[in-house]
Amino acid sequence: MEKRIVILGAGESGVGAALLAQQQGYAVWVSDKGQISADRKKLLIEKGIGFEEGGHSEHEVLNTAEIVKSPGIPLTAPIVRRALDKGIGIIDELEFASRYSKGKVIGITGTNGKTTTTLLTYHLLQKEGLNVGLAGNVGQSWAAQLVDGDKDWWVIEMSSFQIDGFKTLKPHIGILTNITPDHLDRYDYKIENYIASKLSLFKLMGSNDAVIFYQDDKLTQQGMERINLVATPYPVSMGSSQRRGGYYDGNKMDLRSPGRKLEIDPKDIVLKGKHNALNTMMASLAAMLAGVSDNMIHQGLADFKNAAHRMQEVAEISGVRFINDSKGTNIDATKFALDSFSQPVIWIAGGVDKGNDYSMIEPLVKGKIKALICLGKENGKLKNAFKGKIMEIRETQSIAEAVNWGLKLGEQGDVVLLSPACASFDLFQNYEDRGRQFVAAVEELKKVGK
16 A cells, blocks of 8 residues: 655645655655745646645645644644644654665754854855855755755754654754744743753764754853753853864864864954854854865865855945844844954844843943944834933834945944844845845945945
8 A cells, every 4th residue: 555645734844744755655746825936836746746725624634644844834733733643753854764765864953043044054065175065044944855866965954843743853963053042932931931942952872973052151051950861062162162063262272072172263264243153153163074075174174165145245335344144033143143244333223022121231321332223113112121221222214224224323443233132024034035135225325325
């Protein structure tokens, strides 16, 4: 009898899982509560994979021993609850894909910095000429890529939602960048549940595996104390040197793995700022453990091109630098961004507040922030938090106006930083749309100058 599997959600990961499942001999049914995009629908039809959209048919969805669930669908969704009640196994696309790969996995998670760390790790392994693939939340789904063949190494960005669907997947190298409160609506508004989700990435790892983590992060420390870690720890720190791991003292990065020591001068690398020092140390340690040479690590750090909207230097106009950190959608990310500059900053912030505690960044604001430009529909909380602490506070719903003000308020050597600390969907489609509009406004301004 033909094996049957159901895929819930027809996004990148869902369709990828469907293609791999079909290749592996499964009868596949894809079910999406919303509308499936035209290109993905066309692909499913071409491959002869059955699907439905606009709702879930129980007689189809529950007629299986296992469901591959897209990470955006919560376990509390009615169809998922009914499947669990029937004893149907619920897994993630990455878990499903891992069954058909013999490659070593570098799994990267964390609230902030995981995409930069993922892309940099992949870049460093590529520099060495290793047979490496990139998957997870960046680029094409892992399952879809495995249809075309396996790799020796896979660098995979993993969200907590994906990790929740792991049963047997274990990385050879696991990286946890940091933990700050985020997505708590999916974790019963309990930070301890979110911490447990992130740390569960390490639970199946063995003594020959390695865990790289930010030792100075309080919530990470709490999580590490609660788990029985079998893998070898490689802590990175800005406060204390490490016998094994990484240390940044503000002048140089000192990385150590068994039999190896590597020093990195921040002046020689593309990524700037304190938070990127952490990303750099974590990616470089992973590369060392994967066998990348010192020379190739240095080269890779010097010619890496980061993803857009992450501390992206857009332009310099009349000596004023414009930085796009639209991906800074929570207070912790913005704290790192502000901490990256010693120069005076004109800060563009605001949007849909995520329950931010702005007192966290008050010490950074004093004497550093020349002006705050609030970009959002509801700016009351943001304005009140910094009233009397920042001399000039302005408000707009136009990103072009915010950029114009930034240039007018700035002097040579100043920085205009878009790091909103908020979600984007009051004025924009998403953080990428906000970032693109910021870049376009800066480029338009550059044409006319000051």
